[in-house]
Amino acid sequence: MLILSRKKNDSIRIGDNITITVVEISGDTIKIGIDAPKNIQIIRSELLKAVEQENKSAASPRSAIFDLAQLIKGDQK
Amino acid sequence: MEQSTRITFAQGLPGFENLRQFSLSHAFEETELYYLQSSEEPDICFLCINPFHYTKGYEFVLPSTVQEELTIKHLSEVAVFNIVTINGGLEQATVNLQAPIIINTALGKGAQVVLNDTVHNIRESLKNLLQGTVAK
Numbered sequence: 001m002l003i004l005s006r007k008k009n010d011s012i013r014i015g016d017n018i019t020i021t022v023v024e025i026s027g028d029t030i031k032i033g034i035d036a037p038k039n040i041q042i043i044r045s046e047l048l049k050a051v052e053q054e055n056k057s058a059a060s061p062r063s064a065i066f067d068l069a070q071l072i073k074g075d076q077k
Numbered sequence: 078m079e080q081s082t083r084i085t086f087a088q089g090l091p092g093f094e095n096l097r098q099f100s101l102s103h104a105f106e107e108t109e110l111y112y113l114q115s116s117e118e119p120d121i122c123f124l125c126i127n128p129f130h131y132t133k134g135y136e137f138v139l140p141s142t143v144q145e146e147l148t149i150k151h152l153s154e155v156a157v158f159n160i161v162t163i164n165g166g167l168e169q170a171t172v173n174l175q176a177p178i179i180i181n182t183a184l185g186k187g188a189q190v191v192l193n194d195t196v197h198n199i200r201e202s203l204k205n206l207l208q209g210t211v212a213k
Contacts, residue, residue: 041142043191050199051176051191052092055123058162058173059093062112062122069104069112069124071167075207076108 083116084180084187087146091176091189096121099187101158101180111158113178125158126172126206134211135174137197143190147181154183161203170203174211 004012011021017037024031034042081102089096098116109127128135139149149155158178162171174197180187205211 038141039145041140043193047175047193048091048191051173051189054162054173054176054199055090055092055160055189057164058123058160059121060124060163061120062114065112065122065124065163066104068161068163068167068170069108069110072110072203072207073105073108075167 082182082185084113084185086187086189088188090178091191093121101125113158113160124161124163125178126161126203128157128159128172128174128177128206128211131206132209132211134209135197137177137192137194139179140190140192143179143188146188147179147186148184149179149181154181156180156182159206160189162200168204171200172203172206173199174201174206175199 006022019035021033023033081100084099096115100114102112104110109130111125113123113125115121160173176191
């Protein structure tokens with residue numbers, strides 16, 4: 001991993017069209033600004049990890065899911 | 078929706094990036110529950126729910142990256158589902174509102190979108206959703 005030291009308002013350019021700027025530093029939190037083309041998806045890493053984990057918990061054989069679907073159907077009546 | 082619709086997830090789903098082909102089918106006619114079944118892994122199936130049928134309290138802006146990826150031109154060709162995690166039963170079951178499944182029904186293209194909004198719950202109570210009490 002490339003590690004660079006940056007101060008407030010300093011920025012980093014990635015490729016031709018992505019700029020990351022340190023907007024604010026406060027204690028152990030920094031605010032970063034990201035300028036990127038619209039087709040670049042930006043997601044907080046921990047959120048993506050949480051969704052991966054949740055998907056793994058949710059994936060089941062259809063037979064196992066069927067039971068809950070039945071219960072929901074019954075609950076709706 | 079027809080009996081079973083083939084959906085291609087060009088990027089897979091988070092945690093299942095290698096799975097690209099799924100079929101979507103209605104669980105029961107009288108509910109808005111669906112099976113999203115992997116065509117490549119028979120044991121991988123997701124129970125999905127059409128959130129808008131149950132609540133008006135769920136809203137999000139579809140990122141332009143997704144609109145582009147799925148070639149979405151009209152809202153009428155978009156279907157939205159959320160994955161249900163069973164957790165052992167109806168009382169414990171949760172719905173992932175943070176990462177909806179977006180499908181272009183006209184083209185059979187799908188993607189699971191991780192929303193950056195912090196207002197959505199990744200583990201919303203399914204009971205709350207079914208009762209329409211999901212807070213805005």
